[in-house]
Amino acid sequence: MYRLTGVTKRYSRGKETVEALRGIDLTIEDGDQLVIQGPTGGGKSTLLQMIGGLDRPTEGSVELDGVDLARISEAKLTRLRAEKIGIIFQSFNLIPTLTAQENVETALVPLGVKPAERRERAAEALRSVGLGERLGHAPAELSGGQQQRVAIARALVKKPKVLLADEPTGNLDESMRDEIMALLEGLWHEYGLTFVMVTHDSSIARRAPRLATIKAGQITLTEQRRQQQQQQQQQSYAQY
Amino acid sequence: MFGIYLKRELGRRKKAALVIALGLALGIALVITVNSVSAGMTQAQDKVLKSLYGLGTDMTVTKARSAPTGNSSGRPNFEFDAKSDDSDEEQSSDRVMTQGGQALKAALVTKVAEQDGVANAVGALTLNVTKVNGSFTQGKAQSTTGNSGSQGQGGPGGGSTAAPQVQGGGASFDVNSYSVAGVDVTDQTLGPLAGMEITSGKTFTAAQTNAKVAVLSKSYAKENKYKVGKTLKISGTKYTVIGIATASSNESTTDVYLPLKQAQTLADSKNKVTTIYVKATDSKQIDTVKSTIQKNISGTTVTTSADLAETVSGSLSTASNLATSVGKWLSVAVLAAAFLVAALLTSSAVSRRVREFGTLKALGWPSRRVTRQVVGESMVNGLLGGALGIGLGLAAAYAVTAISPKLTAQLGSTGGGGGMGGGPGGGPGQQSTQNTMEIALSAPVSPTTIALAVGLAVTGGLIAGAMGGWRASRMRPADALRSVS
Numbered sequence: 146m147y148r149l150t151g152v153t154k155r156y157s158r159g160k161e162t163v164e165a166l167r168g169i170d171l172t173i174e175d176g177d178q179l180v181i182q183g184p185t186g187g188g189k190s191t192l193l194q195m196i197g198g199l200d201r202p203t204e205g206s207v208e209l210d211g212v213d214l215a216r217i218s219e220a221k222l223t224r225l226r227a228e229k230i231g232i233i234f235q236s237f238n239l240i241p242t243l244t245a246q247e248n249v250e251t252a253l254v255p256l257g258v259k260p261a262e263r264r265e266r267a268a269e270a271l272r273s274v275g276l277g278e279r280l281g282h283a284p285a286e287l288s289g290g291q292q293q294r295v296a297i298a299r300a301l302v303k304k305p306k307v308l309l310a311d312e313p314t315g316n317l318d319e320s321m322r323d324e325i326m327a328l329l330e331g332l333w334h335e336y337g338l339t340f341v342m343v344t345h346d347s348s349i350a351r352r353a354p355r356l357a358t359i360k361a362g363q364i365t366l367t368e369q370r371r372q373q374q375q376q377q378q379q380q381s382y383a384q385y
Numbered sequence: 386m387f388g389i390y391l392k393r394e395l396g397r398r399k400k401a402a403l404v405i406a407l408g409l410a411l412g413i414a415l416v417i418t419v420n421s422v423s424a425g426m427t428q429a430q431d432k433v434l435k436s437l438y439g440l441g442t443d444m445t446v447t448k449a450r451s452a453p454t455g456n457s458s459g460r461p462n463f464e465f466d467a468k469s470d471d472s473d474e475e476q477s478s479d480r481v482m483t484q485g486g487q488a489l490k491a492a493l494v495t496k497v498a499e500q501d502g503v504a505n506a507v508g509a510l511t512l513n514v515t516k517v518n519g520s521f522t523q524g525k526a527q528s529t530t531g532n533s534g535s536q537g538q539g540g541p542g543g544g545s546t547a548a549p550q551v552q553g554g555g556a557s558f559d560v561n562s563y564s565v566a567g568v569d570v571t572d573q574t575l576g577p578l579a580g581m582e583i584t585s586g587k588t589f590t591a592a593q594t595n596a597k598v599a600v601l602s603k604s605y606a607k608e609n610k611y612k613v614g615k616t617l618k619i620s621g622t623k624y625t626v627i628g629i630a631t632a633s634s635n636e637s638t639t640d641v642y643l644p645l646k647q648a649q650t651l652a653d654s655k656n657k658v659t660t661i662y663v664k665a666t667d668s669k670q671i672d673t674v675k676s677t678i679q680k681n682i683s684g685t686t687v688t689t690s691a692d693l694a695e696t697v698s699g700s701l702s703t704a705s706n707l708a709t710s711v712g713k714w715l716s717v718a719v720l721a722a723a724f725l726v727a728a729l730l731t732s733s734a735v736s737r738r739v740r741e742f743g744t745l746k747a748l749g750w751p752s753r754r755v756t757r758q759v760v761g762e763s764m765v766n767g768l769l770g771g772a773l774g775i776g777l778g779l780a781a782a783y784a785v786t787a788i789s790p791k792l793t794a795q796l797g798s799t800g801g802g803g804g805m806g807g808g809p810g811g812g813p814g815q816q817s818t819q820n821t822m823e824i825a826l827s828a829p830v831s832p833t834t835i836a837l838a839v840g841l842a843v844t845g846g847l848i849a850g851a852m853g854g855w856r857a858s859r860m861r862p863a864d865a866l867r868s869v870s
Contacts, residue, residue, distance in 0.1 A: 199747055199863040220751065226862070227749020238744040242393035247386070254386050255749040263386075299748070 147173035147196060147307075147339070151205035154191050154362075165191040167362040168205070175306075178333060178340040180353035188362045189343045190311060196341055197230050197309045198222050209307070227255040231300030231338075235312035237292040239284040239299075245271055246280040249299045256303060270298035274328060290321035294328070301332060308333070310342040314349070322346070391761050401734055402766050405727045409770025409845045410777055412723035413838045416716045417778025420837070421828035422785060429824040433794045441579055443671050444689040446497055446506075446661040446678060448487045477518035479620035481565075481652050484511035488657035489685065491649075496682060497661050502674035504666040507575040508658035510567035510648045511639070514619060517560050524554025563605060563640040565619065567648020567658075570594055575662040577639050578630065586613035586628035595646040599624040603631045605640035617641065620651055663687075720841065724848050727770075731763050731853035739860060746862035756858045760850030767846020775838050778830070785828035792824050 152169040155162050165188045173179055173196075181189045194200040195207050198214045207214040209229070214222060226232075231252070239248045249267035258266070268280055274294040284292050293313060300308055313329065314322035326349060333340045342353075350356055356367040395402050491508055498506035527550055566577040570589035573579060578588065578600070588600060599617050606629050611617060617624045624643065649655050665674045675687045735742070742755050 194863045197747070200861065223746070223749055223751050226747065230749075232747050234744065236740070238740055240390070240741055240744075242397045243390065247389060250386060251745065251750075252748050255751065255754065260386070 146175050146210060147171070148208040149195070149205065150208075152192075152195055152202045152207060153204040154188075154195065154200070155203045164362050166195070166202070166359075169362075169364050171357065171364060171366070173339060173341065175339055176337050177355060178353055179342070179355045179357055180350045181341065181343045181357045181359060182345070182347070182350045183359035185345075187359045189359050192357075192359060192364075193309055193311055193341065193343050196307075197232055198226050199232075223255070227252075228303070229306040231303065231305035231308045233293070233296050233300050233308070233310040233313045235315040237284070237289075237296045237316070239292055239295055241284055244281045244283055245276060245287065245295045245298075248284070248295055249302050252299045252303050266302055267298070270302035271295065273301075274298045288321075289317050290324060293317065293321075293325050297325070297328065297332070301336065304336070306339060308338045308340045310340070312343055312345065314344070314346060322349075387758065387761060390758060391765065394762055395765060398734065401730055402762075402769070405730050405763075405766045405849065406770035406773055408723040408726045409767055409842060410773035412716070412720035412845075413771055413774025413841050414777035414781060415719050416841060417775065417830060417834055417838050418781040418785070418828070419713060419716045420834045421778070421782040421830045422826070424831060424834075425785070425826050425828045428829065429792060429794070429826060432824060441664055442575055442662045442690075443665040443668060444663045444675055444678075444687055446489070446493070446663060446682070446685050446687050447659065448489045449684050449686045450487070476520060477516065480515045480517075481620050482513050482515075483652050483654055483657070484513060484564075484659045488654055488659050489661065491656040491658050493682060493685070494658060494661050497663060497678060500674065500677050500681060502665050502667065502670050502677060503663055505572070505575055505664045507569045507572050507662045508645065509569065509576045509660050509662060510645060510652065510654060510657060511577070511659045512565040512567070512648055512652050513562065514565055514641075515560060515562045517558050519556060519558030521556045522554050525552050526550070527552055564638065565641045565643060565648060565651070566639040567645040568642050570644050575664055578642055579662075581630035581632055581642075583628045584631050586626070588628050588630070589642075589644060593644055596644055597622065597624045597647060598627045598644065600628040600630050600642040601626055602640050602642075603629050622647075622651065720845075723770075724845050727763070727766065727845055727849035728852040731759070731766075731849040732856050735759060735853040735856045738857075742857050742860050743862055746860065752858040755860075756854035759854040759857045760847070763850030763853060764843070764846040767842045767844075767849065770845060771839055771842020774842065775835060778834075778838065782828035782830045785826065789825040789827065792826050794824055 149169055149171040152166055152171075153164065154166040155164050157163075169192065181192060183189050191200070195202055195214075198207075198209075201215045205215070209225070212225070214225070217225070239245075240251065243251070246264065246267045249270050250263045253263045253266060268277070271277060271280055271294075274297050276291060276294050276298065279287060279291060279295075284295070287295065293316075297313075308329075310329065314325050317325060329340070329342075332338070342349075344350055354368075358365045358367065488510065489508075494506050494508035497503060568576055568578050568589065570593050571591045573588065581600075581602075583600070584603060586600075589596075589598065601611055601617070606612070606626070611626050611629075613626055613629060615626050617626055619641070624647070630642070643651070645658070649657060663674070663678070665671050671689050671691075675689055678687050679685065745755055746752070
């Protein structure tokens with residue numbers, strides 16, 4: 146479970162200080178899905194960085210299962226990211242020189258998984274996202290949707306507790322967007338992940354059980370009707 | 386993963402990798418070339434010095450130079466009889482002089498050998514022989530009045546009441562100058578013959594202390610058509626040629642080697658030597674031994690190979706100075722530039738991979754693993770540069786050796802009592818002599834030089850990798866997201 150208390154993040158930009166987050170309080174239960182929405186520069190990605198342990202708040206605490214990510218050492222934070230947090234990026238962020246399988250393997254490297262097991266698990270993860278035939282392909286040989294699937298496989302291959310996605314459909318066309326969203330929703334259900342996603346897309350945001358809107362560094366939470374939402378989603382994704 | 390990732394990244398950035406490798410290669414090749422040429426210069430200098438010293442000699446002791454006294458100018462003079470008859474008989478005169486006209490008492494050899502730090506001391510007498518031979522032709526004195534002329538002798542002087550004029554006549558003389566070294570035949574491990582290799586016949590035996598035998602240098606024997614078994618005549622004394630010797634350095638400054646006693650007899654220098662060849666017990670203590678000898682035996686000059694090296698001038702010296710000064714600094718400058726370029730290019734490459742490294746950190750790669758990846762790539766670049774540099778350097782060194790540029794070395798300017806610098810071969814009676822020797826330059830590449838090149842390649846890779854790795858380690862995982870937004 147995530148518990149964010151009074152999270153403030155300030156950046157220095159020359160002589161000016163920019164307050165990206167202002168005293169955010171937020172709780173995310175295990176297995177929850179939270180969509181963060183807001184205008185550009187509102188602090189969405191900054192909040193995601195705090196939750197993902199990619200950056201530390203200037204003030205406040207970010208607790209994951211009772212561990213304050215703002216206070217633990219860099220080594221422990223790195224280890225925690227390697228073990229518990231899977232991240233999906235808007236631009237896929239695949240290593241261009243590595244194959245799809247090798248890209249997925251990179252998530253297992255810091256866990257010390259043996260090469261043979263690494264290869265097997267990466268292949269399995271790629272098969273689970275429908276890319277079993279593309280293991281040896283370089284990112285440049287894959288479509289945008291396929292690249293994002295590789296990125297999803299990379300995020301999930303280590304069986305994380307938390308899946309973070311930063312505009313995962315931002316670089317995809319509409320049909321590909323729905324395909325990826327259906328995949329993410331399916332995986333969320335299948336693995337019981339805590340799923341936090343930043344998006345600009347209102348149609349995606351509307352379907353989320355919980356919606357956090359960030360504007361000028363401040364958060365507004367909207368509890369959307371879960372049951373109804375889930376029913377709608379099931380109907381909506383059934384067609385894919 | 387490390388190897389696969391490294392291989393793929395280097396494959397993707399072939400041009401950048403090649404630029405870094407070539408920069409390092411250039412610097413390393415230059416270091417190898419300068420080092421090998423420097424080694425060649427040192428070898429050339431050693432050859433020059435050994436041709437004077439002989440192998441195994443650490444220093445020489447000669448008489449301290451003093452001003453000539455009385456009428457002894459040190460110049461040779463020759464006396465030829467004016468013949469009274471009509472003969473064109475050939476006349477010959479040999480003038481034998483000790484090198485520089487100054488010699489030490491042979492007893493000093495023992496005294497030098499007794500000094501602390503001296504392992505062995507051997508005396509030698511170096512002589513310059515000038516042989517003049519030829520003949521006079523009488524001129525004809527002819528009267529201007531038409532009377533039959535009367536013969537004059539050797540020029541004007543044939544008297545005639547009719548004031549005759551001398552026509553024709555003159556002199557034709559050939560001057561042949563060569564050097565002779567008197568060798569202590571009981572100990573040939575030091576001295577003029579030590580660096581010589583007998584190519585025909587044999588060398589002296591210990592029993593031939595006063596035998597009328599000679600060993601000739603190959604060049605002198607060839608020039609004068611001497612062979613083993615033939616007889617050589619010096620100042621009226623006949624010597625049987627028992628051996629032909631070649632200097633291991635391909636340079637010889639002595640033409641004829643005789644037993645020491647014979648040389649002393651020739652020069653009328655009984656119990657005298659011109660040079661004492663000294664071997665120290667410890668080559669690191671040469672300066673100390675030099676001081677000891679100078680302190681304990683007055684009136685002598687002690688010359689070490691280091692002193693002698695300073696007297697080497699000519700193109701060898703110039704090239705040597707160039708190699709050790711300009712070459713060294715040029716190598717350092719090129720290497721520093723190559724290291725800097727490699728570091729900057731690596732750093733720049735890391736900057737272009739912010740998202741990549743940020744992503745890896747976001748995935749949980751520790752900084753050290755990211756740094757290791759960058760350093761690994763740089764090391765491969767460095768080793769590639771090292772391999773290329775070694776190849777280029779070896780090619781350059783091979784080219785220098787194949788071309789074998791000729792360098793001249795002028796040795797010494799202080800013959801006579803001035804020490805070893807004035808080796809044999811100078812003009813007779815000169816107070817200062819100078820030997821010009823021609824040496825073919827080679828560029829030997831030693832394993833140490835190769836090891837140095839590999840070390841430099843690794844250092845270059847490490848410096849570039851450290852710079853890039855440092856930048857990579859400072860990147861935050863949030864940069865993976867930030868570069869997107």
